[in-house]
Amino acid sequence: xxxxxxxxxxxxxxxxxxxxxxxxxxxFPDVYTRLHAGTKCTTFGSIFITGSVxxxxxxxxxxxxxxxxxxxxxxxxxxxxxxxTNPTGAHAIARAAHKSGVKPVGAVVDSLQDKSVKxxxxxxxxxx
Amino acid sequence: xxxxxxxxxxxxxxxxxxxxxxGTLGLWSIEEILLGLILSLITGFVTxxxxxxxxxxxxxxxxxxxxxxxxxxxFFVGMAKANFDVxxxxxxxxxxxxxxxxxxxxxxxxxxxxxxxxxxxxxGTLSVDIDEEKNDLYIHWINVKExxxxxxxxxxxxxxxxxxxxxxxxAE
Numbered sequence: 001x002x003x004x005x006x007x008x009x010x011x012x013x014x015x016x017x018x019x020x021x022x023x024x025x026x027x028f029p030d031v032y033t034r035l036h037a038g039t040k041c042t043t044f045g046s047i048f049i050t051g052s053v054x055x056x057x058x059x060x061x062x063x064x065x066x067x068x069x070x071x072x073x074x075x076x077x078x079x080x081x082x083x084x085t086n087p088t089g090a091h092a093i094a095r096a097a098h099k100s101g102v103k104p105v106g107a108v109v110d111s112l113q114d115k116s117v118k119x120x121x122x123x124x125x126x127x128x
Numbered sequence: 129x130x131x132x133x134x135x136x137x138x139x140x141x142x143x144x145x146x147x148x149x150x151g152t153l154g155l156w157s158i159e160e161i162l163l164g165l166i167l168s169l170i171t172g173f174v175t176x177x178x179x180x181x182x183x184x185x186x187x188x189x190x191x192x193x194x195x196x197x198x199x200x201x202x203f204f205v206g207m208a209k210a211n212f213d214v215x216x217x218x219x220x221x222x223x224x225x226x227x228x229x230x231x232x233x234x235x236x237x238x239x240x241x242x243x244x245x246x247x248x249x250x251x252g253t254l255s256v257d258i259d260e261e262k263n264d265l266y267i268h269w270i271n272v273k274e275x276x277x278x279x280x281x282x283x284x285x286x287x288x289x290x291x292x293x294x295x296x297x298x299a300e
Contacts, residue, residue, distance in 0.1 A: 017211055032268045033223060037256055037294045040210045066149035073148050078241060087248035087255075094256040094268060098227075108272045109226040 003059060007052045014048030019043045030105040032098045039090040043082060050079040130200070131180035134187075136172030138166055138179075141157040153256035182295050191298050198294045206289065217270065226258060226272040227284045231264050232292045239299035241263070251285055 024037025053075045062070025104110065143164035144156060151157020163265060185191070217223055234240050240263050242253040257266040267287055276286050284292050 020211070020215055020218060025212055027218055027221065028223070032254060032256070033225060033270060036212055036252070036268075037218065038247055038269055039254070040207070043209045044207055055279050066155065068223060069155055070149040073145055084245070087245040090248055091244060091255050092253055098256055104225050104227060104268065108224060108274060109277055110226060111227055111229040111266060 002056070002091065006058075007055050010048045010052035014045040014052065015049070017045030023044065031102055031109055032094060032104050035090045039086055043086045046082050047079065050075050050082070054079075130184070131176040132172050134177045135176050136168050139168035139171045143168055158181050160248075183236075186299075194294070195298050198298065202289075202294065203246060206246075206269050206291075208266070209250060210251040222271075224271050225268065227266055227268050228272065228277070228282050228287070229264055229266055230282055230287050231262065232284050232288070234263055234292065234295065234300065239295050242295050242299060243288065243292060246295070248292070250288065 018041065021037050021041030024041060025034050028034045028037055054072045057068045057070075057075060061072060062068070115122030144161075147160045147164065148155045150160045153161070192200040232240070232243055234243060240258065243266060244258065245251050247255050247265070254268040254270075255265055256268050258264070259266075269287065273286065276282055
């Protein structure tokens with residue numbers, strides 16, 4: 001009984017953080033700040049959701065079903081994949097956005113912009 | 129030779145994890161174990177030079193123990209903080225963004241990958257680009273503290289806390 005209660009609590013925490021990520025996507029002004037919401041909240045929420053699925057699998061395994069072991073171990077594999085690919089994907093999107101000229105809204109400082117400007121100036125000087 | 133052995137063992141472990149519950153010998157059937165062994169020998173032979181590069185320092189189990197402790201300890205705490213930070217900014221809308229440069233001074237590819245991914249998942253920061261010659265990272269910072277912007281790059285401790293020290297212990 002208490003074990004199922006724990007599963008439901010983990011599921012609720014995970015869904016809460018995923019909803020937070022969705023709200024952040026709607027409220028933030030540009031692609032970089034939206035990526036902040038999109039990566040951190042979905043990864044953290046997914047940890048709790050996969051955690052609840054793993055606990056359910058362990059419970060089924062304990063009660064004698066081998067399907068439970070498949071569920072638990074495969075979900076743990078999915079969790080590792082999420083942890084590895086989610087920040088990497090966000091990094092790729094942010095890099096592509098900056099390369100295609102999207103400027104951060106209301107930026108106080110933009111070191112990367114300075115760097116690419118310097119590079120193009122250098123190139124032009126070399127061409128001359 | 130040692131690269132072949134390492135790749136084969138890791139392939140075999142992954143195969144076993146993906147085929148649990150198939151039989152009565154432990155969790156596996158004898159056919160699955162034999163097929164997995166043959167397939168991982170072939171895979172290990174073909175991909176040995178891709179998976180294992182020259183240096184073998186990640187074979188040290190102490191590094192793996194530190195890595196696991198890092199993920200469930202400081203990294204998880206940082207991630208929890210990051211989520212409450214994002215929640216606060218979603219609700220209030222207070223942002224002060226900017227892209228800054230840090231020089232963590234890590235040398236290996238694995239180290240810089242770990243640091244970039246850690247930075248993305250911890251409070252208020254997102255890695256945007258990397259300078260591959262000097263291993264400098266460009267970070268989108270959602271709440272720039274303007275008094276620390278001196279000179280070219282920002283001190284690492286404002287962005288990633290003590291993560292660079294942990295990663296130096298793991299990967300270098």
